Amino acid sequence: MYMSYGSREVRPDAAGPADAGVIRFGLLGPVTASDSGVLVPLRAAMRRNLLATLLLSANRVVPAGRLVDVLWGDDPPVTAAASLHNHVMRLRASLAAGQVDADPGGAASARAGAGWGRIRAVAPGYLIEVAAGELDLAVFTELLLRGRNARAGGEWDTAARDLTAALGLWRGDPLAD
Numbered sequence: 001m002y003m004s005y006g007s008r009e010v011r012p013d014a015a016g017p018a019d020a021g022v023i024r025f026g027l028l029g030p031v032t033a034s035d036s037g038v039l040v041p042l043r044a045a046m047r048r049n050l051l052a053t054l055l056l057s058a059n060r061v062v063p064a065g066r067l068v069d070v071l072w073g074d075d076p077p078v079t080a081a082a083s084l085h086n087h088v089m090r091l092r093a094s095l096a097a098g099q100v101d102a103d104p105g106g107a108a109s110a111r112a113g114a115g116w117g118r119i120r121a122v123a124p125g126y127l128i129e130v131a132a133g134e135l136d137l138a139v140f141t142e143l144l145l146r147g148r149n150a151r152a153g154g155e156w157d158t159a160a161r162d163l164t165a166a167l168g169l170w171r172g173d174p175l176a177d
Contacts, residue, residue, distance in 0.1 A: 033051065053070045055137075059130060061127045064081065143165050147166060
């Protein structure tokens, strides 16, 4: 049996829990986050770049210096450390509330949301916690491996289903903006 991953269908044991109450992240196309199937507004390019960089190292610490390099390149502002902290706070609030972009004053009330604690400051940088099935790239990788294993074992129907589901996760150029 297959289940929905956004608008795609994937195996439940590869995709994790159903969409209800779950934040999903997308890198296999434009950078996205959704909460219970509703897209979280990430209008600011810096916020999307920050999220993408953290997600590419999901569940691992990304050094603050690396984040500064990604966000500002070779010419970071003097206030880069403080600015990075502010961008992280806004991204946390966006993930928690799903509407902070539209209501910048809503950050304080957003702290109660489930997404608030996903991004943590951990020396020497930041870490985003992503559960199994929440990141399309990880789901793709899992389905690809399962499909290859099924193909190697001569399980053609399973291989076709898993590989088709893996390809179905792609929404365009990876990390497109």
